[in-house]
Amino acid sequence: MANDVQPLNLHTKSIGVKAILLAFSIFMLLLIVGPLIWLAVHAFAVEWIFPSYLPTGWTLEWFRKVFEVSALVSAIKNSLIISPIVVIVSAVICLPAAYASARYNYWGRRTFLIMMFASNAFPKIGLFATIATLYYFLNLMGTIVGVIIVQVLGTIIFMTWIPAAAFAAVPKSLEEAARDAGASKFRVFRTITLRMAMPGILVAMVMSFIYAFDEAQGTYLVGAPSIYTMPTAMYAIVETYPVQVTAVFSILLTIPSVLLIGLARKHIIGGQLAEGFQIK
Amino acid sequence: MSASVTNQVAKESFGSKDSKLSLLGFFMALPPILVLGIFIGLPIGLAFFLSIGYTGGLNEVISIIGQDIRGREGKLFTLQAYKDVIADPRFAGDLKTTLIVSSVATVFVLIFSIGIGLLQRLRGGKLSSVLTALSLTPLFIPVVISSWALYTFYGSAGLYRTIFQSFGLDIPQITSTMLAVIIGSIWTSLPFAILMVTSGFQSIPNALIEAAQDAGASLITIIRTVMLPLALIPIIIVATFTSIGVLGSFTIPFFLGPNQPTMFGVEITNFFTAYNRPQQSVVMAFIVFAAASGIAISYIWANFRSAKESGRV
Amino acid sequence: MANQSGEGLELVGLRKILGGRVIIDDLNLVVNKGEMVSLLGPSGCGKTTTLRMIAGFLIPESGKVFLAGKDVTEIGPEKRPSAMVFQNYALWPHMTVFKNVAYPLKVRKMSKSEIEKRVHDVLGLVNLMHHKDSRPAQISGGEQQRVALARALVQEPDILLLDEPLSNLDAKLRVKVREDIRELQRRLGITTVIVTHDQDEALSISDRIAVMNDGRIEQFSTPQELYDAPQTEYVANFIGSLNRVTGSYENGAISAGSDVIGIRPEDVFFSKNQVPGSVAATVTLVVPRGHFYEVYLKRNDAELRAFISSEVPKAGDAGFANITKALIYRDGKLVRTA
Numbered sequence: 001m002a003n004d005v006q007p008l009n010l011h012t013k014s015i016g017v018k019a020i021l022l023a024f025s026i027f028m029l030l031l032i033v034g035p036l037i038w039l040a041v042h043a044f045a046v047e048w049i050f051p052s053y054l055p056t057g058w059t060l061e062w063f064r065k066v067f068e069v070s071a072l073v074s075a076i077k078n079s080l081i082i083s084p085i086v087v088i089v090s091a092v093i094c095l096p097a098a099y100a101s102a103r104y105n106y107w108g109r110r111t112f113l114i115m116m117f118a119s120n121a122f123p124k125i126g127l128f129a130t131i132a133t134l135y136y137f138l139n140l141m142g143t144i145v146g147v148i149i150v151q152v153l154g155t156i157i158f159m160t161w162i163p164a165a166a167f168a169a170v171p172k173s174l175e176e177a178a179r180d181a182g183a184s185k186f187r188v189f190r191t192i193t194l195r196m197a198m199p200g201i202l203v204a205m206v207m208s209f210i211y212a213f214d215e216a217q218g219t220y221l222v223g224a225p226s227i228y229t230m231p232t233a234m235y236a237i238v239e240t241y242p243v244q245v246t247a248v249f250s251i252l253l254t255i256p257s258v259l260l261i262g263l264a265r266k267h268i269i270g271g272q273l274a275e276g277f278q279i280k
Numbered sequence: 281m282s283a284s285v286t287n288q289v290a291k292e293s294f295g296s297k298d299s300k301l302s303l304l305g306f307f308m309a310l311p312p313i314l315v316l317g318i319f320i321g322l323p324i325g326l327a328f329f330l331s332i333g334y335t336g337g338l339n340e341v342i343s344i345i346g347q348d349i350r351g352r353e354g355k356l357f358t359l360q361a362y363k364d365v366i367a368d369p370r371f372a373g374d375l376k377t378t379l380i381v382s383s384v385a386t387v388f389v390l391i392f393s394i395g396i397g398l399l400q401r402l403r404g405g406k407l408s409s410v411l412t413a414l415s416l417t418p419l420f421i422p423v424v425i426s427s428w429a430l431y432t433f434y435g436s437a438g439l440y441r442t443i444f445q446s447f448g449l450d451i452p453q454i455t456s457t458m459l460a461v462i463i464g465s466i467w468t469s470l471p472f473a474i475l476m477v478t479s480g481f482q483s484i485p486n487a488l489i490e491a492a493q494d495a496g497a498s499l500i501t502i503i504r505t506v507m508l509p510l511a512l513i514p515i516i517i518v519a520t521f522t523s524i525g526v527l528g529s530f531t532i533p534f535f536l537g538p539n540q541p542t543m544f545g546v547e548i549t550n551f552f553t554a555y556n557r558p559q560q561s562v563v564m565a566f567i568v569f570a571a572a573s574g575i576a577i578s579y580i581w582a583n584f585r586s587a588k589e590s591g592r593v
Numbered sequence: 594m595a596n597q598s599g600e601g602l603e604l605v606g607l608r609k610i611l612g613g614r615v616i617i618d619d620l621n622l623v624v625n626k627g628e629m630v631s632l633l634g635p636s637g638c639g640k641t642t643t644l645r646m647i648a649g650f651l652i653p654e655s656g657k658v659f660l661a662g663k664d665v666t667e668i669g670p671e672k673r674p675s676a677m678v679f680q681n682y683a684l685w686p687h688m689t690v691f692k693n694v695a696y697p698l699k700v701r702k703m704s705k706s707e708i709e710k711r712v713h714d715v716l717g718l719v720n721l722m723h724h725k726d727s728r729p730a731q732i733s734g735g736e737q738q739r740v741a742l743a744r745a746l747v748q749e750p751d752i753l754l755l756d757e758p759l760s761n762l763d764a765k766l767r768v769k770v771r772e773d774i775r776e777l778q779r780r781l782g783i784t785t786v787i788v789t790h791d792q793d794e795a796l797s798i799s800d801r802i803a804v805m806n807d808g809r810i811e812q813f814s815t816p817q818e819l820y821d822a823p824q825t826e827y828v829a830n831f832i833g834s835l836n837r838v839t840g841s842y843e844n845g846a847i848s849a850g851s852d853v854i855g856i857r858p859e860d861v862f863f864s865k866n867q868v869p870g871s872v873a874a875t876v877t878l879v880v881p882r883g884h885f886y887e888v889y890l891k892r893n894d895a896e897l898r899a900f901i902s903s904e905v906p907k908a909g910d911a912g913f914a915n916i917t918k919a920l921i922y923r924d925g926k927l928v929r930t931a
């Protein structure tokens with residue numbers, strides 16, 4: 001890319017711009033960081049009474065307490081089992097479609113893409129309410145399959161659009177060179193196309209995982225009270241347990257996302273995302 | 281990749297209008313459509329028919345359980361449920377709240393994301409990297425937690441009040457207000473916006489900006505005439521996705537907003553579960569859907585228009 | 594050659610560090626008004642860095658840049674009286690050809706009618722009026738380059754900067770375009786600096802060429818002087834073809850020694866009979882090159898290539914080869930011509 005070689009020589013000397021930048025930064029820091037730190041600190045706090053700046057003491061007790069509650073532990077287990085399954089199911093369903101939309105022209109191609117986008121326009125909460133009707137009919141309420149389906153629905157747009165852009169970005173000439181060298185169609189796909197589109201696919205998988213892991217509304221409507229994942233357990237514990245427990249759970253919920261995004265960071269910020277969301 | 285390379289690759293990569301239609305491609309593309317069709321399309325269809333009075337077939341169970349169901353009584357359809365909802369005194373307040381929160385949040389999300397995106401692209405440096413990384417943190421946090429964190433932060437015992445207290449000011453808590461919902465909506469919408477907009481600015485080659493400098497343009501002019509137009513698509517995507525997302529949101533207004541008037545997302549859930557009036561619930565869902573579709577259509581239109589201009593279509 | 598009227602371009606003692614490395618150190622250059630000068634060298638020699646310092650995209654660590662007599666070292670590219678044609682043309686894809694070219698004038702807040710007049714003039718100059726409402730994506734590479742050129746010229750700059758203008762064009766087009774550029778430059782009389790790695794290009798259109806190596810200008814002369822008397826071994830190697838032999842040169846023969854002897858293939862001749870100064874040689878290979886032949890000769894003191902266009906021998910022929918001119922280098926510098 002042309003940009004990472006030399007930074008631009010654009011400077012403004014005006015104080016006004018600098019002042020705006022400062023105000024902007026402070027505001028952003030407060031807006032974003034404040035609430036998170038506030039909550040995170042609570043996980044380690046013995047007790048924190050308004051209006052003091054600091055809690056009365058620091059402890060790791062709350063972490064231990066969380067792991068003692070079986071309901072919470074089972075929610076953690078459910079989350080860790082269900083989310084990967086959702087990603088795999090979604091990948092199986094969507095990746096072929098992603099490849100097709102990048103490489104083939106077929107009846108309704110653009111319409112399909114648009115419909116996928118349009119399905120996102122319907123308010124999720126209204127959707128889940130109406131899905132309940134179908135679920136009662138299919139006996140899927142309160143089942144793991146039901147929860148998985150509900151989560152897969154939200155990942156479809158990630159798993160189709162982003163990998164589609166990744167596949168489209170693999171120059172056809174590279175594939176042709178491989179065919180010319182004697183590789184079969186499948187081998188070309190495996191060793192060239194898939195390899196080169198992998199970063200995009202990984203980005204899509206990471207975003208899908210995080211979506212599934214964090215999904216609360218649909219899972220709650222469909223899963224409760226038999227199945228709780230970590231986010232839906234939050235709905236329950238928020239009222240009944242002290243803030244510190246919520247804080248601990250929040251930190252636990254955050255860990256997989258942080259890890260995954262940390263690993264895929266380079267690719268997400270690198271521009272895969274913007275490429276994915278255009279209808280080509 | 282620069283725009284021209286992408287175009288080139290795009291043209292090379294997949295069939296244009298005149299290439300053969302592929303049957304294999306069609307079947308490969310089918311699964312997600314089927315899944316969406318059964319689990320989203322079908323429920324939406326059912327809900328739509330329920331909203332216009334079809335209480336039989338798959339809608340039977342829900343029609344029996346729910347209250348205040350308006351049947352179509354032999355006519356092709358009835359708009360009575362819609363009339364009920366619109367006439368409801370809560371509706372106007374909810375509509376106003378939803379639209380205001382959605383538009384204000386979208387405007388601010390755009391300001392912040394464009395601001396950070398420009399800073400990152402034109403200046404780089406530590407501050408912008410820090411700000412970018414920070415704005416992405418809500419991505420890691422499930423909405424439920426974000427709502428809770430914001431709730432406690434801005435609440436009666438929160439840090440927000442603590443800080444002001446130490447200056448001797450007794451600011452009322454801002455939870456259960458529209459302002460809190462706006463702040464919360466900005467909070468959750470920011471990461472996606474930042475990702476989109478920064479990646480949009482990143483793909484503008486240095487040379488295009490330098491050429492404008494060389495031609496004598498000031499910083500503001502360059503931003504206005506070169507950078508914003510070239511990043512228009514991501515910006516429109518952000519505006520669309522953000523407004524649609526906030527329009528139908530539930531968790532943030534549920535935790536942070538007042539009881540009345542509230543946003544449609546909350547009202548839809550209330551009507552479905554607490555008040556047991558499912559038909560009115562789906563009616564509201566469709567009203568929101570109509571608004572969201574309007575926004576979505578402008579996104580699609582903008583996409584095709586830009587594709588035409590840059591010669592892709 | 595000192596700068597007479599204080600116009601044109603003057604670089605004094607420029608020093609530039611990038612990424613911790615010293616790219617340019619104590620670079621001096623004077624370009625006269627109306628002159629067309631090339632900065633010639635391989636990638637990494639610092640020519641583009643120099644160009645960008647002239648344009649204002651890089652500020653030197655020390656040294657000064659004078660454009661049209663004014664010290665512009667601290668001034669940004671917006672305010673410098675220079676205009677640049679970028680290597681990849683850098684046309685704004687969301688604007689038509691007309692709008693691209695009109696941009697600098699719009700920035701200067703010129704009136705609409707004035708803009709229209711000037712843009713039409715310059716589009717006529719580069720022969721692109723018929724494309725004025727097209728978008729960059731719809732025109733060819735060569736046409737895009739002309740748009741970039743038009744956009745630079747419409748600013749009526751004191752100095753025109755071209756960054757590898759021909760490198761993205763195919764071979765045939767290159768020759769035509771470089772002649773067009775030269776003709777245009779002559780007609781308008783604009784001081785011009787071109788950055789290129791192609792010595793053919795530099796030799797055919799420049800008034801003078803600055804051959805650069807590793808951040809330094811090794812020689813700054815007219816094409817002919819560079820060709821006839823390259824001051825350093827590097828320049829001799831870079832410009833034109835060269836036979837390189839290590840030894841000692843005396844009267845057309847090469848004996849043992851440590852000098853580097855440079856012999857141009859055009860200065861090597863082959864004959865069946867012995868002429869004064871020639872040495873016995875056999876032809877090992879003959880390569881047709883269009884209007885001449887590249888003939889590989891093996892003498893007992895050296896192996897040489899010759900460019901021969903008439904009475905061309907065949908591989909295996911025995912005869913005599915003589916050298917009419919040799920450039921002798923010691924420690925990289927030209928010591929004498931013989």
